[in-house]
Every structure is written in structure tokens, then in C-alpha cells.
Amino acid sequence: MDPEGSCTEDDPHVKLMMEGSTLRKVKSRFWKKQRHFRLLEDGLTIWYKSGWAGKGHSKFSVSDLEAVREGHQSEVLLSIAEEFPAELCFTLVFHGRQGNLDLVAETPDEAQAWIQGVRKLIHKAQNMDEQGRQDQWVRDWFLKADKNKDGKMNFKEVKKLLKMMNVDMNEDHALCLFTMADKSETGYLEIEQFVHFYKILTQRDEVWKVFQDYSGDGEILTLEELECFLRVEQQEGQHSSHRAEELIQRYEPLESAVNQSAMTMDGFQAYLCSLDGSIFKPELLELHQDMTQPLSHYFISSSHNTYLLENQLTGLSSLEGYIQALKRGCRCVEVDSWDGDDGEPVVYHGHTLTKKILFKDVILTLRDYAFKVSEFPVIVSLENHCCLEQQTVMANHLRQILGDMLLTAPLDGQIPERLPSPQQLRGKILLKAKKSGGLETRLDETLAYEASDEEEVADGDPESPTLKDPQAEENKKSKLSRELSDLVVYCKNVRFQGFEQARSNATCYEISSFSESKAKRLSKEAGAEFVRYNSQQLSRTYPSGMRTDSSNYNPQDMWSTGCQIVALNFQTAGLEMDLNDGFFRQNGSCGLILKPDFMRDANSRFSPEKPEERPGYKPLRLSIQVISGQQLPKVNMKEGSIVDPLVRVEIFGVPIDQVKAETSHINNNGFNPVWNQTLNFIIHVPELALVRFVVEDFDMTTKNDFIGQFTLPFTCIQPGYRHIHLLSKDGTPIPPSSLFVNVSISELT
Structure with missing residues (x-):
């Protein structure tokens, strides 16, 4: 079944896929096995099995795929390049964290x-x-349930299928709808009839009620009635007449209604479920912010231990970690470099069992993927543990592989008084590393440097008494190759020695790193000073060395003090990456977000601990009526298991804004649960707040199971009747699962 209704079977490529092919599935240099692959009749499912006679098989949907890479574009295929030429090889790349298929x-x-x-x-x-x-x-569900592949289902089979789809409904009602859909009166539903049956089943009473409130005759919304709805409920007062006409043209399926500038219930529901009806303001998804301010005025999507795909003790180091992070809009990646056995530096988590990858392969990957998603600069945070000779090898690789991409001198040849802007740095890769002297000086070939915070201790306070030992101080001195030092321009690693010292001595191109514990302490003890410091200087924060499972800290704590480079383990799904993904979804997902004006001011009085002392302090009331849910996914695939969903709304921001509230749970209904419950919040610093909607399967005896979530900045919320399209734990869409809410934002009176 072609997704757009037109036949794809005539396409020769698709036709061959439907006929099937024997392809080698490759997992390593030593694991290469033949599998029979074919595209199923629905045109969207790829099925494969180990042999013609074998029972074991797997399948996945084309919608799970993000891209196809041609040739030797994976580490696995590169490892067998001598055995299989590039023209035979390709890689299927999946959304989220699912492994690729070579x-x-x-x-x-x-x-x-x-x-x-x-x-x-x-x-x-x-x-x-x-x-x-x-x-x-x-249709996917129908094909999944049609065990004998005869393309039809009786009522008993349909009842079973509804359970699989998370629907627990009255049998008499289901039979009545089944009979209505069985127009040929055969006692069976074919696939198109089942789609019709499902549409009847999913008619939305809660949407119908909203439609009725504004429709004069209960049949259509006239142009004036739709304008009124947009103005009153959706708070789209400006140009509502033009907007109403635009929505009718875009979403109304009935041509006769379009001709009279009216919208039917079907068009109304299509609009509410669309991007225009989403809770996220569509215009803020586009690149819209001023990108001409100094780099220190932006939050920068940043990765920690980018080379890892799992934990930092035994996890797999992989180039795929860099590809995945850059695809998600990451603009600062980490490279831990160590001496390699054959004179080629390697990248891995030092003194652990993590696999090593070649430094030059990392740089090749950066060259190929740095600017595929965003044109704005990428910062390479280099942790350099190499000897002089291999440092020079690194410098040569950086210059030769990256060429003009690598920034090797100040943009205008002048010593800067402030950092250049993302706009000025488009298409450039910046090295963040140690540098001897400033931009003003060039010293001898062998240079001494002082270790940055991150290298002094695995994780802890660099001002710890243990570091005052004379021997420890001496050990912090090491040697740095001039070739590598010269490549550091706007991101010179320096040790943080206090806000007072920074005020009097720091240059704009110096950057300090802070462990999560130190950053949190500074925020609590000197929040306003930290904000002012970060208006001029770049700061990088990183997770505790004790997080051997590669877990993450809450990035909001760091953003609230203006820290720009808040490094997270992108490979680890969960709340913290939900916040990062949600925050950086705005502004074209370009990986940079302009800070609020009160965090860009060198004389700012804003402190995250005392937001009410800021000039212009204006808290807002957020009211969210959680109306209903639609087609929530099952969490337990046992037959007959239906979820008991609840919705929790969590606010993340400055400490006073970290609150949450939840609805009650609905028993046995993941299909169309209705809550109609209102949750109220006061947001003290709207410019820094994130709102996370979480759906869970309630369990009285154990921890609730995660069903789906969606996170967005408070400033990107569209008020009114909105749908929230849920994402998996991995951050990928799970259509058609959604929440239907009514959002109101108002000033406190």
C-alpha cells in the first residue's frame, strides 16, 4: 500500500525490493551472513529471514529509517573494504539510538x-x-494481525486486534461499528474497510464538542466562525481572517466546503492534529534568532565523551557517536586523544577497557558530518594526553584533513576584544585546547602549559587541598607542541581562578571547564557573578567522573547561570537528553540558542537563586487542561494487557520553577483516555523554563512504566487547543500517539 496512494510497484527499484534479494548482513569482519530481504506489499515494511526454510525472521518499517549511506560509510564496512568493494555496500541508518544495518x-x-x-x-x-x-x-496493525495473510478479518480477529492496539471497548459497540463498516455483509473486513471501521471508532467527542461551540449549524465552521475560534481560543488575533482562509485551503478535505470558505469537522480535526495545531509554535522551529552576537551570548548544544556509544568503562568507542551527535545538532564534540602504538594518536576513554579509534578517522568524520545539519561553528574539545611527536601528528591531521574548515587565525587578523559571532564563524571548526601564551605571542617549539580543570582530577573541585601539594603542582606542567598550540584561536583552555581574577585579567578567547559539582556550587554561592562572567567568557561543564554508567546531570542547572557548553552524554537516553533535545529544537535545530537579554549583559543583576530581584521580573501563570490521549503505545506486549495512563507536567528552570503536577490515572484505556483535568503553575523566569509532558503507565506496586514524552521551551508554547505528538524514550516520534490539551498563559494579577 503506497503511502501517498499512488502505486510504487511500477518503480523498477521498488519492484526489485518487493521481489526480494539475498544480501549479506555484516556485524563485524568475522560475522557476515546471508539473509533474504524483501519489501512487503504495504510498501513500508522491510522483512528479512536467515534462510528460505527457516522460521526466524525480522522486520522493520521504512519510517524507522533516517537515511541510506552508500559505500564504505561505516566502521564495519570499512573493515571489510578489501573483501567487498564500495559499490556493493550500503548502510541503513535508523532514527534514534538503534544500531545501523550494514x-x-x-x-x-x-x-x-x-x-x-x-x-x-x-x-x-x-x-x-x-x-x-x-x-x-x-494498515500496519492490520497486516501484523492478519496471521494467515488472506487480507481479511472476522469480528473475533478484530476484537483481538483492538486489544493489540491498546483498545479495551464495549463489545456491543464494537460489533455495531463492525457491522457498519462491513458494507458487503460478508462478516469480514478487508483492509480498506478496517481503516474505515477504525475511523468511525476514533471519532473524537472532545474535538466534536469544541467544533460545536463555534459552529452555528453544527455541520461546518464558516470563515467568520473559524476566525472567531482562532482569535478567542487559539489567541491568533493578528490577521485571523487571512489565517482562517489559509487553514481551510490547507486542511479541509471537502472541495465543496473549500469553495464556500468553510471547514468541516474532518478538516477541523486535521488542522488540530497538524503542525499548525501543535503545541510548538511552528515559526520558532525555523532559524529566527539574531546570530550576529558574540559566541558567549549563545547556549551551545554540547556532547561529552562523544566517541562512546555506551558506558565509559567498557563501552564501544565509535565514529558513529560523532555522526549521531552531529546529526542531532551538536556543536561541541569531545575528543580524548592518547598515544597510539604505531605513531598514530587514538581516541578512547583513557585507562579503561573502551575500544580505541584512530584520531585521524575522527577528524575525517568531522569533515564529512560537521555541517550537514547546521552551518554554524563546531567546537572540538580536545583532551590531549599525547607525547610531543603525536601532538604534531594530530596538528598535521587537523590541517590536512579539515583544510579551510579549520580556523587557524583570528578572522580579521586582529586580537579580539570580544568573541566573533556564529554568523561570522559559519562553516568553521574551532579547536578548544591548551595554548601557550595568548594570540599575541608565539613561543618556542616546546612549550609549557598548565593543566585545565578537567585534567587536574577525574572529577572534583580543582581547588581541592590535595592540589596544593608542590609535587602535584609540578606534575601539572607538561609539554605542548607548537604546531598544536598554534591551532587554538578562540577557545584557549585555562584554569578558573575566581571571578575577581577573570574580571581583571581574562581575555575573551579563554575558556574554563567546570565539573558539575563545582558549577552547581558556584551557581548557589555566586549566581549573579557566574551569569556576568558567562556574558563575556565561554564555560564548559561536564558530568562527574563517578558517572561510570554515562548518566547525565540536569542541564537546566547550568543553563540557568549562563554556561554555554553544557556537555551531556548524548548516547544516554532519559530526562536530561529530553531537556537538551527539547531546548535545542527551536531556532532551526541549529545547535545554538541566543541567551535572554538579562544574561548577555555584563552588568546583569540576575541570579537564578533570586529571580525576583531582576529588573523587569514578571512571572506568568501557566494553566494546562489535559483533555485526552490518543493511541498510546503498549508497554507490555502481553495479550490483553492495556495501559493505565496518567499525564505528568514537569517544569524545569531556575530552582523556584522546578515543579511538577500530574493527573489521575485512567484504568485500562490507552486508546482514547479522557482526563479533563487542569494543572496550574507559576513560572518565575519564563525565558529559561522548559515544559515536559510525560505519559506513564500507572502501577500501584512498582515504578510506573514510561509511555512517551514531549519537551519544549515555555517561550515556544502556542496557547489554545493543541496536540502534543509524543516521542519515545529515544527521542523519536511514535505516531499516532498524542495528547490533546488546552493551554492558557496569563500575567499574574
Whole structure:
């Protein structure tokens, strides 16, 4: 079933995929096994098994795929490059943290058929409208439940399928709807009839009530009635007449209604479920902020231990870590470099069992992926543990591989008084590392440097008494190659020696690193000073060395003091990465967010601990009516298991804004639960607040199971009746799961 309704079977590439191919699935240099792959009739599911006679098989949806890489574009395929030429090889890249699938075809033509065919199908899946996604989701379920593959289901089978879809409903009502859909009166529903049955089943009473409130005749919304709804409920007062006409043209399926500038219930629901009806203001998803201010005025999406895919003791080091982070808009990656056995520096988590990767391969990966998602600068945070000779090798690799991408001198040849802007640094890679002297000086080939905070101790306070020992002080001196030192321009690592010293001596291109514990302490003890410091200087914060599981701290604590480079383990899913993803979703997902004006002022009096003392302090009231949920995913795949969902709204921001509230749970309904409960909050610093919606499966005896979430900045919320399209724990969409809410934002009276 083609996603857009037109036949894809005529496409020669897709046709070959449907006929099937024997491809080698490659997991390593030593694991290469043949599997039979084919595209199923729905045009969106790829199925494969180990042998024609074997029972074991797997499948995945094209909508799970993000891209196809051609040739030797993975570490695994590079390792077998001598055995299999590039024209036979390709990699299927999945959304989120799911591992890639490396494949080798029998012939170049067959490889091209799969590469081009999958790309076409990905393009179609990505361009489906909300209704198309919904229909495809329903068809997927039908095909999953149609065990004998006869393309039809009786009522007993439909009841079983509804349970699989998280629907627990009255049997008489279901039978009544089944009979309505069975227009041919055969006692069976074919796939199109089942889609119709599902549409009847999913008619939304709560949306119908809103429609009725504004429709004069209960059948349509006239242009004036839709304008009124947009003005009163959606608070879209400006140009509401033009806006109403635009929405009718975009979402109304009935041509006769479009011709009379009216909207039916189907069009109204399509609008509410669309991007325009989403809780996130669509215009703020685009690049819209001023990108001409000094780099210190921006929050920068930043990764810690970027080379790791798992934990930092035994996890796999991989180039894929860099690719995944950069694809998510990350603009600061970490490279831990150590001496390699053959004179080639390697990257890994030192003194651990993590696998090593070549430094030059990391730089090649940066060259290829740094600017695919964002044109703004990438900072390479280099932790240098190499001898002089291998430091020089690193410098040569950086220069030769990156070429003009690498910034090697101040932009205008002048010593800067303030950092250049993201706009000025577009397409540039900046090295953050130790440098001897300033931009003004060039010293001898062998240079002494003082270790930065991050290298003094694994994690702890660099001002700890243990560091005052004379021997420890002497050990902090090391040697730095001039070639590497000269590549550091705007991000010179220095040890933080207090706010007073920074005020009198710091230059704009010096950057200090802070452990999470030190950053939190400074925020609590000297919040306003930290904010002022960060208006001029770049700061990097990093997770505790005790987090051997690669867990994360709450980045909001660091953003609230203006720290720009808040490094997180991108490889670790959970709350903290939800916050990071939600925060950086705005501004075109470019990886940089302009700080609020009161955090860019060198004379700022703002302190996260005392927000009420800031000039212009104006708290807001946030009221969220959680109305209903739609098609929530099951968390327990046991037959007959239905979720008991509840919704929790969590606010993250300055300490006084860290609050949460939740609805009651609904028993046995993951299909269309209705809460109609209102949660109220006071937001003291709206400019720094994030709002996270979490859906969980209630359990009285154990911890609730996670169902889905969505996080966004408070400033990006659209008031009114809105849908929240839920994301998985991995941060990937789980259509058609959503929440329906009514949001109101007002000033405190």
C-alpha cells in the first residue's frame, strides 16, 4: 500500500525490493551472513529471514529509517573494504539510538536498486501528512494481525486486534461499528474497510464538542466562525481572517466546503492534529534568532565523551557517536586523544577497557558530518594526553584533513576584544585546547602549559587541598607542541581562578571547564557573578567522573547561570537528553540558542537563586487542561494487557520553577483516555523554563512504566487547543500517539 496512494510497484527499484534479494548482513569482519530481504506489499515494511526454510525472521518499517549511506560509510564496512568493494555496500541508518544495518549486495545493480528504492520510500514516508501517517499506522496493525495473510478479518480477529492496539471497548459497540463498516455483509473486513471501521471508532467527542461551540449549524465552521475560534481560543488575533482562509485551503478535505470558505469537522480535526495545531509554535522551529552576537551570548548544544556509544568503562568507542551527535545538532564534540602504538594518536576513554579509534578517522568524520545539519561553528574539545611527536601528528591531521574548515587565525587578523559571532564563524571548526601564551605571542617549539580543570582530577573541585601539594603542582606542567598550540584561536583552555581574577585579567578567547559539582556550587554561592562572567567568557561543564554508567546531570542547572557548553552524554537516553533535545529544537535545530537579554549583559543583576530581584521580573501563570490521549503505545506486549495512563507536567528552570503536577490515572484505556483535568503553575523566569509532558503507565506496586514524552521551551508554547505528538524514550516520534490539551498563559494579577 503506497503511502501517498499512488502505486510504487511500477518503480523498477521498488519492484526489485518487493521481489526480494539475498544480501549479506555484516556485524563485524568475522560475522557476515546471508539473509533474504524483501519489501512487503504495504510498501513500508522491510522483512528479512536467515534462510528460505527457516522460521526466524525480522522486520522493520521504512519510517524507522533516517537515511541510506552508500559505500564504505561505516566502521564495519570499512573493515571489510578489501573483501567487498564500495559499490556493493550500503548502510541503513535508523532514527534514534538503534544500531545501523550494514549490508552487502551480490551485484552493484542490486545494491543501487536497494539504495535508490529505500531512499524513495523514506522520502515518501517523511512527506506523508498526519492523516496518511494515521492510515498507514492502522494498515500496519492490520497486516501484523492478519496471521494467515488472506487480507481479511472476522469480528473475533478484530476484537483481538483492538486489544493489540491498546483498545479495551464495549463489545456491543464494537460489533455495531463492525457491522457498519462491513458494507458487503460478508462478516469480514478487508483492509480498506478496517481503516474505515477504525475511523468511525476514533471519532473524537472532545474535538466534536469544541467544533460545536463555534459552529452555528453544527455541520461546518464558516470563515467568520473559524476566525472567531482562532482569535478567542487559539489567541491568533493578528490577521485571523487571512489565517482562517489559509487553514481551510490547507486542511479541509471537502472541495465543496473549500469553495464556500468553510471547514468541516474532518478538516477541523486535521488542522488540530497538524503542525499548525501543535503545541510548538511552528515559526520558532525555523532559524529566527539574531546570530550576529558574540559566541558567549549563545547556549551551545554540547556532547561529552562523544566517541562512546555506551558506558565509559567498557563501552564501544565509535565514529558513529560523532555522526549521531552531529546529526542531532551538536556543536561541541569531545575528543580524548592518547598515544597510539604505531605513531598514530587514538581516541578512547583513557585507562579503561573502551575500544580505541584512530584520531585521524575522527577528524575525517568531522569533515564529512560537521555541517550537514547546521552551518554554524563546531567546537572540538580536545583532551590531549599525547607525547610531543603525536601532538604534531594530530596538528598535521587537523590541517590536512579539515583544510579551510579549520580556523587557524583570528578572522580579521586582529586580537579580539570580544568573541566573533556564529554568523561570522559559519562553516568553521574551532579547536578548544591548551595554548601557550595568548594570540599575541608565539613561543618556542616546546612549550609549557598548565593543566585545565578537567585534567587536574577525574572529577572534583580543582581547588581541592590535595592540589596544593608542590609535587602535584609540578606534575601539572607538561609539554605542548607548537604546531598544536598554534591551532587554538578562540577557545584557549585555562584554569578558573575566581571571578575577581577573570574580571581583571581574562581575555575573551579563554575558556574554563567546570565539573558539575563545582558549577552547581558556584551557581548557589555566586549566581549573579557566574551569569556576568558567562556574558563575556565561554564555560564548559561536564558530568562527574563517578558517572561510570554515562548518566547525565540536569542541564537546566547550568543553563540557568549562563554556561554555554553544557556537555551531556548524548548516547544516554532519559530526562536530561529530553531537556537538551527539547531546548535545542527551536531556532532551526541549529545547535545554538541566543541567551535572554538579562544574561548577555555584563552588568546583569540576575541570579537564578533570586529571580525576583531582576529588573523587569514578571512571572506568568501557566494553566494546562489535559483533555485526552490518543493511541498510546503498549508497554507490555502481553495479550490483553492495556495501559493505565496518567499525564505528568514537569517544569524545569531556575530552582523556584522546578515543579511538577500530574493527573489521575485512567484504568485500562490507552486508546482514547479522557482526563479533563487542569494543572496550574507559576513560572518565575519564563525565558529559561522548559515544559515536559510525560505519559506513564500507572502501577500501584512498582515504578510506573514510561509511555512517551514531549519537551519544549515555555517561550515556544502556542496557547489554545493543541496536540502534543509524543516521542519515545529515544527521542523519536511514535505516531499516532498524542495528547490533546488546552493551554492558557496569563500575567499574574
